[in-house]
Amino acid sequence: MTDFALHLVVEDVPAAVDFYERALGASVTRLLHLPDGSIAIAELDIDGLQVALAAPVPGTTSATPRSTATSVAAYRFAVPDADAAMDRATSAGAAVHAPVRDAFWGVRTGEVLDPSGHRWAFDQRTREVPVEEIEAQLARMLDGA
CATH class of the missing domain: 3.30.720.110 (Signal recognition particle alu RNA binding heterodimer, srp9/1)
Incomplete structure (x- = not known):
């Protein structure tokens, strides 16, 4: 393995993008949209670390740490x-x-x-x-x- 990336589930993708830009100096590298125009996945670069942000998907096990009351x-x-x-x-x-x-x-x-x-x-x-x-x-x- 040579590359490492994070895939984080967030409560609000646009708000999370804004937060990571301001808090960690992230830059958006790609946005993937759903048919309704909302953002499905935002891909970011944070000082060389690739981070993908996505909202929880109903009917799956994806959840935010806040929604499960734990950060592991x-x-x-x-x-x-x-x-x-x-x-x-x-x-x-x-x-x-x-x-x-x-x-x-x-x-x-x-x-x-x-x-x-x-x-x-x-x-x-x-x-x-x-x-x-x-x-x-x-x-x-x-x-x-």
């Missing part, structure tokens, strides 16, 4: 400034899921939920951390220390 994945971006990325996303309408913080694994990181409930994270590398140090911190967390 976080889509992580390496960014030069996590605070600026969070500000941009929240200014565009994202909700803060985890505020920006300095994490023990060597990144400044924060997470937002987009309007359909998908979780996006912004990671700014601050230092290289040896694997042993990360594992020791994980062990302390699991022990409740």
